[in-house]
Amino acid sequence: MSSPEIRPAAAADLPFITEIYEHAVRYGTATFELIPPDLAEMTRRFAVLTDGGFPYLVASLEGRVIGYAYAGAYRPRPAYRFTVENSVYLQPAIHRRGIGRQLLQELIAECEARGYRQMIAVIGDSANAGSIGVHTKCGFQMIGTHPDVGFKFGRWLDTVLMQHDLGTGATTAP
Numbered sequence: 001m002s003s004p005e006i007r008p009a010a011a012a013d014l015p016f017i018t019e020i021y022e023h024a025v026r027y028g029t030a031t032f033e034l035i036p037p038d039l040a041e042m043t044r045r046f047a048v049l050t051d052g053g054f055p056y057l058v059a060s061l062e063g064r065v066i067g068y069a070y071a072g073a074y075r076p077r078p079a080y081r082f083t084v085e086n087s088v089y090l091q092p093a094i095h096r097r098g099i100g101r102q103l104l105q106e107l108i109a110e111c112e113a114r115g116y117r118q119m120i121a122v123i124g125d126s127a128n129a130g131s132i133g134v135h136t137k138c139g140f141q142m143i144g145t146h147p148d149v150g151f152k153f154g155r156w157l158d159t160v161l162m163q164h165d166l167g168t169g170a171t172t173a174p
């Protein structure tokens with residue numbers, strides 16, 4: 001397989017992104033959404049993030065989007081403004097080929113360039129070895145587990161929190 005291009009997402013990528021996320025909602029436990037959002041809702045979410053100045057990236061191969069990653073506000077209260085939460089999703093057929101890592105590394109760089117200081121991953125399902133693995137490989141520290149906070153596909157699900165310093169982290173004022 002040739003290398004994918006990692007680039008900022010555009011509105012024309014949203015049908016691909018919607019399809020990738022739909023699969024994750026319907027069949028996966030990484031997201032706690034139960035009903036896949038449609039293209040209009042994904043477009044609305046994309047606009048909120050990009051209007052807010054957050055990075056939204058895609059991995060594209062031969063003109064087709066095969067994965068995406070974005071950062072958004074961790075929490076709305078203003079003292080959290082230097083902390084972002086990240087998301088990364090790939091088409092199932094191309095897992096474990098280093099593309100998740102490429103997307104996440106580029107997302108970290110984009111957030112550092114924008115002056116953010118902490119990135120938090122809220123990983124659905126403590127059995128999500130792929131997500132825990134890619135975050136570990138990108139230098140995230142394990143913070144801990146919230147046990148049994150979700151219920152999907154007839155079972156209770158944990159969330160796993162991981163965190164990465166961005167730029168100078170907490171060693172300097174923003």
Ligand SMILES: CC(C)(COP(=O)(O)OP(=O)(O)OC[C@H]1O[C@@H](n2cnc3c(N)ncnc32)[C@H](O)[C@@H]1OP(=O)(O)O)[C@@H](O)C(=O)NCCC(=O)NCCS
Binds near residue numbers: 086096100132134
């Ligand atoms: C999580 C996800 C983005 C990872 O992307 P990926 O391209 O498959 O991962 P990579 O190939 O970049 O893997 C990087 C490293 O992570 C670890 N890793 C990845 N998948 C793993 C798995 N299934 N089990 C254990 N470790 C894994 C490995 O250390 C790997 O490095 P290596 O292949 O050199 O050993 C992808 O699996 C995915 O889209 N999963 C479904 C959605 C999801 O869980 N998203 C995260 C939401 S928080």
